[in-house]
Amino acid sequence: MNRLITNRGLxxxxxxxxxxxxxAKSYTKAQIxxxxxxxxxIPLKSSLVSSLYRKNAVxxxxxxxxxxxxxxFSRTKMVRSNTIQQMERAASHIRLLxxxxxxxxxxxxxxxxxxxxxLYQGTPFYxxxxxxxxxxxxxxxxxxxxxxxxxxxxxxxxxxxxxxxKSPPAIQQLRIWKNQDRLFQKKxxxxxxxxKTYRNWYNAHGEDCKRLSRRAWKDLQDASIIxxxxxxxxxxxxxxxxxxxPNVIISDDGxxxxxxxxxVKIGSAYADLAKALMNTTQFNPEFVQSLLKGYQKxxxxxxxxxxxxxxLYKLPREAWHASRHPNRSRDREILDNWDxxxxxRLQIIHILQEWAHV
Numbered sequence: 398m399n400r401l402i403t404n405r406g407l408x409x410x411x412x413x414x415x416x417x418x419x420x421a422k423s424y425t426k427a428q429i430x431x432x433x434x435x436x437x438x439i440p441l442k443s444s445l446v447s448s449l450y451r452k453n454a455v456x457x458x459x460x461x462x463x464x465x466x467x468x469x470f471s472r473t474k475m476v477r478s479n480t481i482q483q484m485e486r487a488a489s490h491i492r493l494l495x496x497x498x499x500x501x502x503x504x505x506x507x508x509x510x511x512x513x514x515x516l517y518q519g520t521p522f523y524x525x526x527x528x529x530x531x532x533x534x535x536x537x538x539x540x541x542x543x544x545x546x547x548x549x550x551x552x553x554x555x556x557x558x559x560x561x562x563k564s565p566p567a568i569q570q571l572r573i574w575k576n577q578d579r580l581f582q583k584k585x586x587x588x589x590x591x592x593k594t595y596r597n598w599y600n601a602h603g604e605d606c607k608r609l610s611r612r613a614w615k616d617l618q619d620a621s622i623i624x625x626x627x628x629x630x631x632x633x634x635x636x637x638x639x640x641x642x643p644n645v646i647i648s649d650d651g652x653x654x655x656x657x658x659x660x661v662k663i664g665s666a667y668a669d670l671a672k673a674l675m676n677t678t679q680f681n682p683e684f685v686q687s688l689l690k691g692y693q694k695x696x697x698x699x700x701x702x703x704x705x706x707x708x709l710y711k712l713p714r715e716a717w718h719a720s721r722h723p724n725r726s727r728d729r730e731i732l733d734n735w736d737x738x739x740x741x742r743l744q745i746i747h748i749l750q751e752w753a754h755v
Contacts, residue, residue, distance in 0.1 A: 423453055428517070433458055433467060435515045436506045436524045443467075448643065448657075457527060464527035465506065469520050471659045483659075484521035488513040490635055490661045497552050501545035501655050503528050528656060530648040533677060536687040541653040542645055543691025546673060549655075550634040550666035551696050565629040566636075567665035567705075571617065574712060578610050581717040588720065595720075598732045605739065606713040616708035621701045629665060636664040640673035667702065671709035680741035682748055689752065703753040710749055 429443045440458045448454035456467040470487070472480040491505055491513055503526035505513050514523040533539060564572070585603060589596035616622070637644075638660035646654050670692065678684040692698075698706070716735070719728040 424456060429456055429458065429467065432515065432517050432522050433465075433524065435508045436465075437509065438465060438506075438524070458524075464529075466503070466525050466527045466656075467522060468525070468657075468659075469522055470514065473660055480521060481516070484514055484523075487659060487661050488523070490663075491658060494549075494552060494635070499548065499552060501548065501653055502658060503654055503656060525656075528646045528648050528654045530646045530654070532642060533645055533647065533684075536683050538647055538653065539678065539684045539687040540691035541647075542640075542673070542677065543688040543693075544695050545653055545655060545691075546637075546640065546670060546688075547692040547695035549637060550669065552635050565627050565665075566633065566663065567626040567629055567667055570665050570668045571626075574714065574717075575614070577714070577717040578712070581720045582607065584720045594729065595732070598735065602716070602735055602739065606716050609711050609713050613708045613711040616704065616711075619701075619704070622705055622708070625701050625705065626665075626667075633663045634666040634669075635661060636666060636669035637661055638664065638669065640669065641676045645677065666696075667705045668709055671706050672714075674706075674710055674745075675714070678745075680738055680745055682745065685745055685748060686752075700753065700755070703749075703755075707746070707749040707753040711746055 423445065426440075426443060430440055433440050438458060438460050440460060442459040444457045445453040446455045446457050451471070454468070454471075458465045458467050470480065470484045472483055478486075491502075494502065495505070506524040507513055508515050514521045516522075533542065563569075585595065585599045589599040589603075617626075637655060637658065639657060640655065644655060644657045646656060648654055674685060674688060678688060715731050719731040722728050
């Protein structure tokens with residue numbers, strides 16, 4: 398796996414912008430053996446691997462033939478369903494992707510009963526191939542990521558239309574983000590009164606964030622955009638929901654693989670693409686253009702669709718997130734890096750606006 402370093406004997410993913418790791422449950426070798434045997438595996442060696450935000454997020458299992466990732470399923474707290482229901486839904490989407498021969502994810506192993514997951518002590522677990530490789534580094538890598546995302550988002554044929562009583566995925570996402578925008582403004586105003594660091598940041602960049610949000614919300618009120626967003630009822634897409642740098646690996650044989658599929662769901666392809674652009678390209682114009690080039694080779698976007706993605710990219714979601722937990726070191730680091738990233742963000746927005754009007 399890429400980006401592994403050692404900390405007290407345990408490997409974990411390292412992000413130079415944030416070294417904070419959240420505590421999680423540990424597992425004994427006996428427990429690991431018991432779980433993996435349900436998938437037909439006999440482990441020779443196992444080790445606990447942590448992600449950026451969770452300690453012991455994945456268990457690396459070596460067998461005689463191959464190495465696998467044993468993962469406790471991570472529940473999404475924002476969804477009104479329990480862990481088992483979310484696991485079952487994710488597994489159904491994985492089965493669909495497998496049926497459609499989607500090649501950009503590690504293969505999931507079935508249990509003896511044919512299920513793609515098992516329940517152990519109240520926690521769902523699944524097993525997939527362990528992907529050894531490196532992170533995104535070149536323009537070609539990002540073009541591959543664009544193709545992988547477009548192929549995923551095009552895997553909508555055969556999905557049932559969403560319930561008529563529900564709002565389209567993009568409309569639901571916009572409601573969540575609008576609420577986060579309102580909370581950000583309230584939180585920053587309150588926090589800056591007694592926190593000098595936040596006050597200085599807010600005085601320097603608060604108006605910039607508000608201005609970006611206003612421009613984005615205004616763009617999204619365009620009649621043609623609203624009409625297109627509402628049409629997602631008819632053409633639902635599968636989305637990964639968490640395309641970030643640690644979740645994309647270029648394998649040793651040169652293939653791109655997306656990992657950590659816990660949040661796969663039917664959702665807005667536009668929001669998924671905008672988030673991927675923000676979370677992986679490091680404000681690098683070449684990477685942004687390459688990702689979009691790869692995407693449109695598989696799934697061409699109309700001018701209105703390009704306008705949607707551009708408007709969603711403008712939203713300063715990192716600032717919204719950082720304001721929720723003022724005392725967490727990684728959130729303060731987000732704000733500390735804002736001075737450096739702000740000119741780059743504006744440069745990318747300019748590039749996207751030109752792209753949207755081609």
